[in-house]
Amino acid sequence: MTTTATEHAIGHAVPAQRHGIAATLHDSWVVAKRNLRRMTRIPEIVVFGLMQPVMFVLLFSYVMGGAIQIPGTRANSSTYTQFLMAGIFAQTVTFAVAGASAGIAEDMTKGLVDRFRSLPMARSAVLVGRTLADLVQTAFTLLVLAVVALLVGWRIHDGILKALGAFALLLLLGYAFSWIGALIGLSVRSPEAATSAGLIWLFPLTFISNAFVPVSSMPGWLQALAYWNPFSATVQASRSLFGNQIGPVDPAWPMQHAALVSVAWSLVIMALFSWLAVRKYRSAAG
Amino acid sequence: MAPAIQAENLVKTFGDVRALDGVSLDVPEGTVLGLLGPNGAGKTTTVRVLTTLLQPDSGRATVAGVDVLKHPNRVRSLIGLSGQYAAVDEYLTGRENLQMVGELYQMSSRDAKARALELLEWFNLTEAMDRTAKTYSGGMRRRLDLAAALVVRPPVMFLDEPTTGLDPRNRLALWEVIETLVEQGTTLLLTTQYLEEADRLAHDIAVVDQGRVIARGSADRLKAQIGGERVEVVVHRRDDLAEAVAALAPYAKGDPAVEKNTRRITVPVSGGAKVLADVIRELDARSIEIDDIGLRRPTLDDVFLSLTGHAAEAAAEAEETGEQQTRPAGRPGRGHQDGRGEGRGKDA
Numbered sequence: 001m002t003t004t005a006t007e008h009a010i011g012h013a014v015p016a017q018r019h020g021i022a023a024t025l026h027d028s029w030v031v032a033k034r035n036l037r038r039m040t041r042i043p044e045i046v047v048f049g050l051m052q053p054v055m056f057v058l059l060f061s062y063v064m065g066g067a068i069q070i071p072g073t074r075a076n077s078s079t080y081t082q083f084l085m086a087g088i089f090a091q092t093v094t095f096a097v098a099g100a101s102a103g104i105a106e107d108m109t110k111g112l113v114d115r116f117r118s119l120p121m122a123r124s125a126v127l128v129g130r131t132l133a134d135l136v137q138t139a140f141t142l143l144v145l146a147v148v149a150l151l152v153g154w155r156i157h158d159g160i161l162k163a164l165g166a167f168a169l170l171l172l173l174g175y176a177f178s179w180i181g182a183l184i185g186l187s188v189r190s191p192e193a194a195t196s197a198g199l200i201w202l203f204p205l206t207f208i209s210n211a212f213v214p215v216s217s218m219p220g221w222l223q224a225l226a227y228w229n230p231f232s233a234t235v236q237a238s239r240s241l242f243g244n245q246i247g248p249v250d251p252a253w254p255m256q257h258a259a260l261v262s263v264a265w266s267l268v269i270m271a272l273f274s275w276l277a278v279r280k281y282r283s284a285a286g
Numbered sequence: 287m288a289p290a291i292q293a294e295n296l297v298k299t300f301g302d303v304r305a306l307d308g309v310s311l312d313v314p315e316g317t318v319l320g321l322l323g324p325n326g327a328g329k330t331t332t333v334r335v336l337t338t339l340l341q342p343d344s345g346r347a348t349v350a351g352v353d354v355l356k357h358p359n360r361v362r363s364l365i366g367l368s369g370q371y372a373a374v375d376e377y378l379t380g381r382e383n384l385q386m387v388g389e390l391y392q393m394s395s396r397d398a399k400a401r402a403l404e405l406l407e408w409f410n411l412t413e414a415m416d417r418t419a420k421t422y423s424g425g426m427r428r429r430l431d432l433a434a435a436l437v438v439r440p441p442v443m444f445l446d447e448p449t450t451g452l453d454p455r456n457r458l459a460l461w462e463v464i465e466t467l468v469e470q471g472t473t474l475l476l477t478t479q480y481l482e483e484a485d486r487l488a489h490d491i492a493v494v495d496q497g498r499v500i501a502r503g504s505a506d507r508l509k510a511q512i513g514g515e516r517v518e519v520v521v522h523r524r525d526d527l528a529e530a531v532a533a534l535a536p537y538a539k540g541d542p543a544v545e546k547n548t549r550r551i552t553v554p555v556s557g558g559a560k561v562l563a564d565v566i567r568e569l570d571a572r573s574i575e576i577d578d579i580g581l582r583r584p585t586l587d588d589v590f591l592s593l594t595g596h597a598a599e600a601a602a603e604a605e606e607t608g609e610q611q612t613r614p615a616g617r618p619g620r621g622h623q624d625g626r627g628e629g630r631g632k633d634a
Binding site: 023026027030031033034037038041042110111112114115116117118119120121125283 | 334337338339341359360362363365367369371372373374375376377378382386387389390391392418434
């Protein structure tokens with residue numbers, strides 16, 4: 001709009017210098033940086049993301065803790081808090097689905113996905129950058145949640161290393177689930193729909209599990225479902241690693257090998273959904 | 287010289303809707319092609335195919351000599367795309383938006399930073415560069431979006447309805463930027479619903495309707511194609527109308543149209559300014575007093591009407607659903623928020 005235009009407008013396009021993995025990492029990092037910046041500009045998202053699990057910790061331990069009996073103990077809100085926390089942590093990480101799906105759906109409606117797709121950048125970078133930023137947010141949420149849990153009486157009993165192992169399993173599950181969110185975000189028509197579609201199926205998934213009540217208290221047909229639920233394996237593994245397991249671990253096979261099953265589920269989910277999501281991004285975003 | 291943009295027989299269907307029904311076009315290097323048509327005509331779909339966003343069912347296309355279907359990533363580093371939706375991140379500042387795009391064009395972060403500052407200055411956004419784009423006006427966002435398309439100084443640009451929904455002042459400012467780009471040698475494919483815009487910016491116009499290019503040529507040639515000029519006379523006294531029609535009769539190439547209330551007579555003629563002079567002398571000889579007289583050439587609106595048999599506006603309403611399917615989910619609703627309806631009303 002000013003006369004300085006002459007020197008700016010045309011020249012030769014910059015050839016892409018990075019290839020393969022290096023390009024993917026670079027582009028993903030640029031996109032992740034953008035998403036992290038957005039989080040600092042809209043702190044409400046992070047704050048509301050925290051409120052829900054914190055509320056669950058308080059409601060479950062104080063309101064329901066006295067009524068839910070863990071096998072081998074008497075109903076007692078303090079033992080229930082120990083039992084509960086692995087479940088709340090796991091539920092929190094899976095809620096990353098909603099963040100990823102809403103974020104990507106918003107980028108679609110605002111035309112940003114078109115902009116990205118018209119740039120000479122790695123095809124997976126928009127989704128990798130998004131899921132990585134969500135992973136950072138999830139880690140932050142877990143940290144705050146752990147502090148709240150410690151305040152209401154939750155304790156780690158088997159040392160910090162095992163506890164970190166538990167958090168690693170949780171984050172891996174959360175990362176895998178955010179790819180489900182990415183696929184949902186690319187598939188629905190609006191950010192609002194993406195939020196609901198991202199959350200609705202998580203309730204049965206997280207409740208038909210060992211997260212909030214012992215599986216042995218469920219009807220038989222539901223027990224099998226609960227034991228093989230990917231979510232249950234991660235809950236059981238981290239519950240054991242935190243030293244929060246009360247009494248013997250359930251004899252069902254996936255519960256006996258919870259850490260292994262948890263990692264396996266996470267990797268399978270991640271592989272499947274990242275493949276589906278990147279394929280969707282490449283072709284159908286128009 | 288090979289055309290900078292070439293498309294051959296592009297076909298794309300969405301369910302039952304044939305969004306592209308064999309679109310062919312070519313844009314010589316350094317020129318502007320205006321793709322003119324109502325909503326749903328297939329303009330946006332054409333741009334989406336040429337910018338690698340959409341795979342056609344059949345057909346071929348090259349941009350800057352590179353095959354769009356075989357080497358999409360090479361094409362992406364040669365083009366800039368700016369659309370009607372101002373695809374900028376609202377929660378990043380103007381500077382951060384441009385820097386991000388630069389880095390994704392694989393520029394070093396230092397070069398991306400420097401280029402962002404250059405563009406912000408050119409587009410008069412320097413003062414606002416550290417505010418989030420959310421605080422920008424519609425015109426500022428559109429400028430930022432266009433700046434993002436210019437980050438690598440692409441030799442070929444695609445502007446999809448760049449001024450839809452903008453007020454006249456911002457539209458004019460954007461036109462000036464586009465003219466500067468073209469002066470410097472950028473090849474440009476521009477889609478528009480605004481006939482005035484195509485007339486002003488494009489060297490060549492392709493009129494698109496229902497997924498096909500139905501006419502092609504310079505604005506002047508298209509106007510000539512639908513029949514020539516006509517003389518319009520407004521007489522001072524209504525009683526003179528009949529006498530005036532008689533005076534015009536020897537020059538008329540068709541039936542005169544007479545509007546009694548406005549005392550206006552329109553007759554098709556040929557022969558240009560000389561006919562006008564003759565008509566004025568004839569009217570003068572018969573002592574007919576005139577309020578206004580002129581030689582009118584058809585507008586592009588007339589072109590559209592005569593080519594498609596329906597007005598551009600009527601088509602826009604009827605076919606809107608077709609074009610919507612060519613956009614990502616959720617977008618159609620936003621079109622209205624962006625003031626598209628308002629813009630259309632003003633310009634039509």
